[in-house]
Amino acid sequence: MTPTPIRVRFAPSPTGYLHVGGARTALFNWLYARHYGGTFVLRIEDTDVERSSDEMVEGILVGMRWLGLDWDEGPFVGGPHEPYFQSGRLERYRALAQQLVDTGHAYYDYRTAEEITAARTAAEQGDTDDWSHDRASRDLDPAQAAAYEAEGRPRAIRFRVPHGQTQVRDIVHGDITFDNATIEDFVILRSDGHPTYHLSVVADDVDMQITSVIRGDDHISNTPKQVLLYQALGAPVPEFAHVPLILGADKKRLSKRHGATSVIEYRAQGILPEAMVNFLALLGWSPGSSDQELFTRDELVRAFSLEGISGGNAVFNNEKLAWFNIQHMMRLSDSEIVARVESDLDAAGLWRPSFEHGHDEHAFICAVIALLKPRLHALGDVVEQARPLIAREIVYDEAAVAKHAGTPEMRAHLSALADACEALEPFDAATIEQAVRGYAERAGIKAGAMIHATRVALTGRTVSPGLFEVMALLGRATVVERLRRLATR
């Protein structure tokens, strides 16, 4: 309907990893762009040169790629507004700052950081506390200014906040009005010639023609300053959508002490990116009257809207994430799971080349996964649960052996069952079940006892997928061999 193409951006500073809050902000931007066929820009805010490096940037990109949040413009893919690193755009910021001085929207401040800090401290102690409206250098006597200039004194550039009010149009929160008297004359260019955040974001968003700014709630109070900047620059103001923050269980802003905060840590825990995306999307957003909770990426793209974002902060709930993971795990195909755990199995010495797609044991490993699937809570569970089904040698849980197959009688039963299995045809779950139950009945023992003993013989454990499926999967030869092995142990 609207002819203006949507352009959104995610602009993280390179901290070395993508935390969940940032990931959700990125996700919302991405969903919005994809929903409207717009453009998703990734821009790195690395004006703080000290703390930035290629490795730091890489950490962010790894997280983005893992979640499947591909960007249309940005690092590696380029685009018409290069560079997508703020560090490469310093000249542009300086020019803009100068332009604002020339047009009277900004002015030089010759005070040093130390002077200001001292003044602020004094103001705070003096309890007057009108520091936040700092305008001390606003109308410096030209002669004085010239004198400072002659001295070669460093100067910062501050924005001259006009009188009046500034309105922020926010899709999540509605219109928010700020009295300009509460906004200080903020610095836009540091005395070392580097821009501050306010200048650089606005400059970039203007230059990159960003139409919608979707970012964290913590930026709300920055927004009037930026709106003022847009106006002073004569640029169109984008629409804003400030998404609520993600909190820890104690309602405090999510931080390291709440546990994992980097999305990559969740990958390491065996969380599926599908589950993370689904979970994050529903943290602060909902499709409205629909009760749907499980979404594929495409379904999210279709359903997403900024209007569905709620205004209140949300607590990160690990149990619910775990549930989403189980759900998405069950919706993955067997061979897809195989592909994702190949390296884990290999590291555990359980992988065989014949498991590879197109090879003779691929169907077998898929069948293993099929049995395990409803029991998997994370990808990492596969190795341990699959071990007795894949390994040539099984390891006995001695307590289990003693409990379920400790008596000479039971071992004799296992041996007899082995004999029965040799003649069984076909060797499938239904036939096996009949045989096992039939044997128990004839032998005058409980089916459960026979089943438990058999399970220990075949897997070495008390816990496994359905026994008859396991037997069919293992195949006659292995079943007979393992039954006899425990029987004669």
Place this chain on the structure above:
RNA sequence: GUCCCCGUCGUCCAGGGGUCAGGACGCGGCCCUUUCAAGGCUGAAACGCGGGUUCGAAUCCCGCCGGGGACGCCA
């Protein structure tokens, strides 16, 4: 302290003048069952408080309280 945002089950959300206040996670019970899961059914569980407006308020308005955020030559 100043400015701003937010207040529905423990948690995430729906509802937005008249609903038995709905769903999901988690928790309890039952069913299925050879173990463990998964699944089905089911139960407990919420409109922060006080004033208005209205025939009627969880819903609209005001105040309070509570939670969060921002107040840097950080981003």
